[in-house]
Amino acid sequence: MNAIIFDSNTGFTERYAKMLGEKTGLKVLNIRDKGSLPKGSEVIYLGWLNAGGVTGFKKARKYFNVKALCPVGLTPLDELPDKDVIKRYGLKDLPVFYLRGGFDMDKLKGLYKLLMKIMISMLEKNFKKSGNNDIYLKNRIDGMKNKVDFVSEENLEPLIDWYNQQ
Numbered sequence: 673m674n675a676i677i678f679d680s681n682t683g684f685t686e687r688y689a690k691m692l693g694e695k696t697g698l699k700v701l702n703i704r705d706k707g708s709l710p711k712g713s714e715v716i717y718l719g720w721l722n723a724g725g726v727t728g729f730k731k732a733r734k735y736f737n738v739k740a741l742c743p744v745g746l747t748p749l750d751e752l753p754d755k756d757v758i759k760r761y762g763l764k765d766l767p768v769f770y771l772r773g774g775f776d777m778d779k780l781k782g783l784y785k786l787l788m789k790i791m792i793s794m795l796e797k798n799f800k801k802s803g804n805n806d807i808y809l810k811n812r813i814d815g816m817k818n819k820v821d822f823v824s825e826e827n828l829e830p831l832i833d834w835y836n837q838q
């Protein structure tokens with residue numbers, strides 16, 4: 673393995689990438705700087721989930737030999753977001769390790785911020801329609817209005833185990 677490559681908008685994915693770099697000793701690079709590595713280098717790729725897609729993954733796949741993919745998102749693990757990613761990209765043999773990131777409205781800018789504000793007001797309407805009873809929805813709204821941070825070293829354990837077996 674040659675490096676860890678990441679794309680991050682508000683910093684959660686970057687933190688995972690750096691943590692992983694410390695644990696493995698691999699160098700950590702932003703996808704923007706991909707040109708500093710030779711084409712075809714073996715990498716672990718981390719990107720954030722944006723409407724079900726893993727940001728930067730297509731670009732990374734074209735340039736590098738991606739050996740493992742880590743989507744970072746807000747979806748809870750029990751909703752199996754990794755399965756959705758595998759299906760979306762038609763992945764067969766590529767190991768996928770979903771990592772739960774976080775959310776911080778203050779760090780969002782421009783269109784993403786606007787989209788999230790619209791999303792929150794839609795969820796709030798649905799919550800009212802549920803007679804203020806849908807606790808799952810309430811937790812989602814609260815998570816988006818306040819900051820949430822699920823980044824932890826523990827979440828990286830399955831990935832590190834896999835890496836150590838390579």
Ligand SMILES: Cc1cc2nc3c(=O)[nH]c(=O)nc-3n(C[C@H](O)[C@H](O)[C@H](O)COP(=O)(O)O)c2cc1C
Binds near residue numbers: 682725746753775
């Ligand atoms: C525009 C937008 C779309 C998002 N779409 C998804 C999604 O489809 N699934 C998901 O689990 N999280 C989604 N999220 C949450 C981000 O993936 C999450 O906040 C992630 O930790 C961001 O990582 P970053 O800090 O490295 O940018 C979305 C966030 C934004 C702003």
